Amino acid sequence: MIARTIASISTPPGTSGVAVIRVSGPDAAKVAIQLTGRVPSARRATLVTLTDPASCEPLDRALALWFPGPHSFTGEDVLELQVHGGRAVVAAVLQAVLAVPGSRPAEPGEFTRRAFENGRLDLSEVEGLGDLLQAETQAQRRQGYGLFTGRLTSEADRLQARLLPILAGVEATIDFPDEGDVTGAALVSARRDLSLLAADVDALLAGAARGEKVRDGVIVAIAGPPNAGKSTLLNALARRDVAIVSAVAGTTRDNLEVHLDLGGVAVILVDTAGLRETVDPVEAEGIRRTRERMAGADLTLWLCAGAPAGDADLAAGPGRSELWRIATQIDRGGAVRPDAAHRISALTGEGMAGLVDAIASFAAARTGGEPAVVVHQRHRLIFQEAADALASALALPAWDDQPELVAERLRQGLAALGRSRGRVGTEAMLDQLFSAFCIGK
Numbered sequence: 192m193i194a195r196t197i198a199s200i201s202t203p204p205g206t207s208g209v210a211v212i213r214v215s216g217p218d219a220a221k222v223a224i225q226l227t228g229r230v231p232s233a234r235r236a237t238l239v240t241l242t243d244p245a246s247c248e249p250l251d252r253a254l255a256l257w258f259p260g261p262h263s264f265t266g267e268d269v270l271e272l273q274v275h276g277g278r279a280v281v282a283a284v285l286q287a288v289l290a291v292p293g294s295r296p297a298e299p300g301e302f303t304r305r306a307f308e309n310g311r312l313d314l315s316e317v318e319g320l321g322d323l324l325q326a327e328t329q330a331q332r333r334q335g336y337g338l339f340t341g342r343l344t345s346e347a348d349r350l351q352a353r354l355l356p357i358l359a360g361v362e363a364t365i366d367f368p369d370e371g372d373v374t375g376a377a378l379v380s381a382r383r384d385l386s387l388l389a390a391d392v393d394a395l396l397a398g399a400a401r402g403e404k405v406r407d408g409v410i411v412a413i414a415g416p417p418n419a420g421k422s423t424l425l426n427a428l429a430r431r432d433v434a435i436v437s438a439v440a441g442t443t444r445d446n447l448e449v450h451l452d453l454g455g456v457a458v459i460l461v462d463t464a465g466l467r468e469t470v471d472p473v474e475a476e477g478i479r480r481t482r483e484r485m486a487g488a489d490l491t492l493w494l495c496a497g498a499p500a501g502d503a504d505l506a507a508g509p510g511r512s513e514l515w516r517i518a519t520q521i522d523r524g525g526a527v528r529p530d531a532a533h534r535i536s537a538l539t540g541e542g543m544a545g546l547v548d549a550i551a552s553f554a555a556a557r558t559g560g561e562p563a564v565v566v567h568q569r570h571r572l573i574f575q576e577a578a579d580a581l582a583s584a585l586a587l588p589a590w591d592d593q594p595e596l597v598a599e600r601l602r603q604g605l606a607a608l609g610r611s612r613g614r615v616g617t618e619a620m621l622d623q624l625f626s627a628f629c630i631g632k
Contacts, residue, residue: 194267194305196222197297198288200281207276212285215302218293219268223257225291226250226272226284231257241272243287250283251275265302266309313612315343318567322406329455330405334562346395346564347611350577353388354608357381358601364594378590385601389581392574395564399571402563408450408457409554410487415494420519420537424494425449425462427537428547453551456558461488489513490553495531496520513553517546573610580604 196216202209214222223230225244231237234256241250254273263269274284288294303320306312312320319338326332360381413421429449447462491514518531522539533549535542565571584600587593 196291196294197301197305198222198285198294199297199302200285201271201302202276205276206278209273210276210281212272212274212281212288213297213302214270214272214288214294215263215265215267215297215305216293217268218291219270222288222291222294223255223270226287227255231255231270233257233259236273241274241284241287243283245287245290250287251280253284261309261311264311265305266311267305313341313344315347315570315611316341318569319343322566327450328452328457330558330562331457334402334405334566337562337564338566342562343564343566343570343611347608350388350392351605351608353384354601354605357384357388358598358605361590361594361598361601364591365598375591378594382585382590385581385585389578389585392578392581396571396574396578398563399565399574401558401560402566403568404489405457405558405563406566408459409489409557410459410461411550411554412461412463412488412491413494414463414491415517416496419494419496421462421494422447423537424492424517424519424535425460427540427543428460453547454555456551456554458550458554489557490515490550492517494519496523515549570611573607577604577607580607 194216196214196218198212198214201211201213220230226241227239228242231239236254236256239253239255241253242248243250251274253275256271256273258264258269258271260267260269272284272288274280289296303312303317307314307317316339319335319340319342322335323332323339324335326335360377364378413425415421425447428451449460449462451458451460493514494517496519515532516530518534520536520538521534521541522536533542533546535546537543565574580600580603584597584604587597587600590597
């Protein structure tokens, strides 16, 4: 079945200086001829007058770019029209494009899906493109760009290239069992090489948590007893009124999230309900969610307004990661907390710069270094399967007695690494992935 030609706006909606309309498919040349009178020169920006083929009315003066397949983003003939970004102009040009027989509106992610199906991108590169489009911080941009430009694919190919001769060496001992001295030495060498390879796979997996933190954000929970200044601190860090601030205990009953960019790292601040004994079922649910969020946070800021009231709650609930005691409301005086990591006043700003710098440093330590290679759950599962297969092969005590089992484990590892490109998968998984893309991508 021949794919129909698709078209859509590839720039955000609204008025802008320039808007891009993208066309891809077998009738892209027909669109170019009917709107501009010719097919533009390949890969050169050409100034054209766009004309409505039905009314012969000029629509706009624009730049046309022609990318003949298969050397285009989608692998098909692609026409891009850079028009003036007024709503009426964009609507008129898109309507004229879609009026050409054989053209239809693109579905979400359909351009990228065609690039995948035509071999222009593998699945990990598609995932990287999605991360790049969603990136809000420089760390996310660097990591997404690495994935989009094939970093995961290159690593998987490199590991496969190292595993293949190991597998070949083991299989040679199966084919030529009579060469005892030669095959014995080959198995010793193969086992040594496999140990090094397995260590490299484990190192890649070790960076998975860091990669997920870069993509999803470092979670910082703001917790403590009622009226310790949690919502006030959240508003001060966000530099806007996010949470309701009230002297009435129990005002915050649900978790509020604010996404910040601190030093190029995504940080998610979570304002939680004050921890105290209560008979109010709604407030009790908020407290349960607070404990749950503290357990899953990378860092908890435990706020204490003066005296160490509420510290008993620190020991309650499931285990949690790092926790800093923060003495708040220091502008009001009161007892000094000698165990406080920071002393602040969210109202006057005293101590706030130091706290922000400390949170930024904490987040950078959790996400810093070279961009991770394994950054999605799918990648982690694939490399974990490969690691398990290699570890299983190494665990076999006598390779010369059971080379067939060793070879089978190595083939499993090889197959797992091959799935990083995503050429083996379910249609439902692909539908879900591409549906998250915007229409023009």
